[in-house]
Amino acid sequence: MDKEQYSTIEQEISPKPSIIKNVFKAFLTGGIICLIGQFIALFYITFFDFTERTASNPTVATMVFISMLLTGFGLYKKIGQFGGAGAAVPITGFGNAVVSSAIEHRTEGYVLGVGGNIFKLAGSVILWGVFSAFAVALIKTILVKLGVVSW
Amino acid sequence: MFSIYITAFIVGGLICVIGQLLFDVAKLTPAHTLCILVVAGSILDGFGLYEPFIDFAGAGATIPITSFGNSLTHGALAEAEKHGIIGVLTGMFEVTSSGITSAILFGFIASFLFRSKGKA
Numbered sequence: 001m002d003k004e005q006y007s008t009i010e011q012e013i014s015p016k017p018s019i020i021k022n023v024f025k026a027f028l029t030g031g032i033i034c035l036i037g038q039f040i041a042l043f044y045i046t047f048f049d050f051t052e053r054t055a056s057n058p059t060v061a062t063m064v065f066i067s068m069l070l071t072g073f074g075l076y077k078k079i080g081q082f083g084g085a086g087a088a089v090p091i092t093g094f095g096n097a098v099v100s101s102a103i104e105h106r107t108e109g110y111v112l113g114v115g116g117n118i119f120k121l122a123g124s125v126i127l128w129g130v131f132s133a134f135a136v137a138l139i140k141t142i143l144v145k146l147g148v149v150s151w
Numbered sequence: 152m153f154s155i156y157i158t159a160f161i162v163g164g165l166i167c168v169i170g171q172l173l174f175d176v177a178k179l180t181p182a183h184t185l186c187i188l189v190v191a192g193s194i195l196d197g198f199g200l201y202e203p204f205i206d207f208a209g210a211g212a213t214i215p216i217t218s219f220g221n222s223l224t225h226g227a228l229a230e231a232e233k234h235g236i237i238g239v240l241t242g243m244f245e246v247t248s249s250g251i252t253s254a255i256l257f258g259f260i261a262s263f264l265f266r267s268k269g270k271a
Binding site: 019022023025026027028029030031032033034035037038039040041052053056057058059060061063064065067068071072073083084085086088089090091092093094095098099101102103104105106107110114118121122124125126128129130132133134136137138139140141142145151 | 155156159160161162163164165166167168169170171172173174175176181182184185186188189190193194196197202205206209210211213214215216218219220223224226227228231232235236238239240242243246248249250251252253254255257258259260261262264265266267
């Protein structure tokens with residue numbers, strides 16, 4: 001049996017990753033996380049002096065806090081295994097990335113281990129977010145100055 | 152009143168579906184996927200589209216990571232409107248400070264409280 005035959009047989013035998021099933025799980029998981037976020041936002045609007053738009057700040061902080069607890073007790077890993085992108089895309093996934101790197105590297109010390117690795121996974125998101133925000137804001141500011149578009 | 156919960160669920164779910172499709176169909180790593188979503192959020196805000204989207208979907212738009220790109224751009228634009236080009240630098244983290252601050256603080260606190268059980 002040559003290499004090509006082997007690879008075709010291997011493809012036939014190995015189970016196809018069911019994309020539809022994964023997509024459904026991601027939808028369900030992400031939807032539920034956002035629904036929880038909406039309830040937390042309602043809590044801040046009702047009991048504190050926040051509006052619909054400003055409530056997102058304390059909501060995000062609360063979600064990251066919940067994510068810390070879930071990550072610490074090893075539960076977020078299970079949610080991630082079930083939900084895939086549904087667990088990674090919400091802000092809780094960002095929190096999970098930061099917290100899990102912090103916990104993982106504590107044995108190397110709090111300065112070199114935790115301090116040096118806390119943004120190991122989340123750093124790429126921050127870098128690309130800041131860079132694209134910089135580019136977009138710069139272009140828009142220049143266009144406004146030139147009178148092409150308005151704020 | 153209750154419709155915002157349904158839209159938050161559906162819209163938040165759909166953004167995660169886009170992420171899952173980038174995982175499974177485009178075969179991207181999670182890091183690449185998240186970066187694409189963040190950049191997408193920031194570009195949408197450049198066109199002034201993300202704020203109306205938040206009004207429509209509530210937490211369905213603010214909880215996914217796309218909102219991180221949006222808040223970075225939004226802070227930069229708000230300051231640029233007041234102070235010109237230099238505002239792009241000074242305003243960048245103005246809106247999104249709660250997410251970054253809480254992630255750093257809670258991450259550090261968690262490293263005191265919890266021990267690694269394999270890969271957390």
